[in-house]
Amino acid sequence: ALLDEQARAIGVPLEKVYLPSGEPGGCTNDVYEAIMSRVMAHYKARGVETVAFGDLFLEDLRAWREANLAKAGMRGIFPIWKRNTTKVAHEVIQLGYKAYLSCVEPKVGSGFVGRLYDEEFLQVLPSEIDPCGENGEFHSFVFDGPIFKRAVSVRVGEIVTRDGRYYADLLPNDSVEKCTAELIPPV
Incomplete structure (x- = not known):
């Protein structure tokens, strides 16, 4: 409910992605990647080509994001990358x-x-x-x-x-x- 309220207060649409939770295993990385692959394909089909991230310095996370976006024919931008x-x-x-x-x-x-x-x-x-x-x-x-x-x-x-x-x-x-x-x- 608070995320919905936050989106309304900013004035942007909010589309939620639900991930499985609970035991055993919760949401494994493979499951996460499969779900996000479908989500990115959905947005690509709607004309979205670029996704922005607020990452600052975690090289492995950036590489992982870029690799997964590339599979969907998209790219990431990192506007505050390497900022102090x-x-x-x-x-x-x-x-x-x-x-x-x-x-x-x-x-x-x-x-x-x-x-x-x-x-x-x-x-x-x-x-x-x-x-x-x-x-x-x-x-x-x-x-x-x-x-x-x-x-x-x-x-x-x-x-x-x-x-x-x-x-x-x-x-x-x-x-x-x-x-x-x-x-x-x-x-």
């Missing part, structure tokens, strides 16, 4: 984007899940953690910024641990009282 991630992080905040951290790896620490991605966050983030989470250290949900026609009204719900990661349940603002990441002691 510290500079990108500060620019995103200075431009007015607002986000909550929705998932963090244990090495980041449980005290970071559910908090705002802001200058204070960058100041206290452990130095070995990429400030853009480029290595998968954390994920976020952007709820406001210059491209938004209006902010997405969202609040942090329950904080849980699942599959060794910390997750913040992000909910529409009117559905729950705000909780804090202090429910889980920092690691």
Whole structure:
């Protein structure tokens, strides 16, 4: 529901791709590639030739994306490729984007899940953690910024641990009282 609301707030269409989950095996890479191959063929047939990615420096991921797009007769563009991630992080905040951290790896620490991605966050983030989470250290949900026609009204719900990661349940603002990441002691 929040992704739908985010798309409406920005004013762009949202087409979802559903991947299998659950045990055993969840969504294997082969299954993922097969599904995405069909999706890319669908978009190619609609005239889409280029897909943009926000990757910054993971060479293997870029090569994988480009190889899979090439199979569909498409190409990828990487507009922020090789940019300094510290500079990108500060620019995103200075431009007015607002986000909550929705998932963090244990090495980041449980005290970071559910908090705002802001200058204070960058100041206290452990130095070995990429400030853009480029290595998968954390994920976020952007709820406001210059491209938004209006902010997405969202609040942090329950904080849980699942599959060794910390997750913040992000909910529409009117559905729950705000909780804090202090429910889980920092690691």
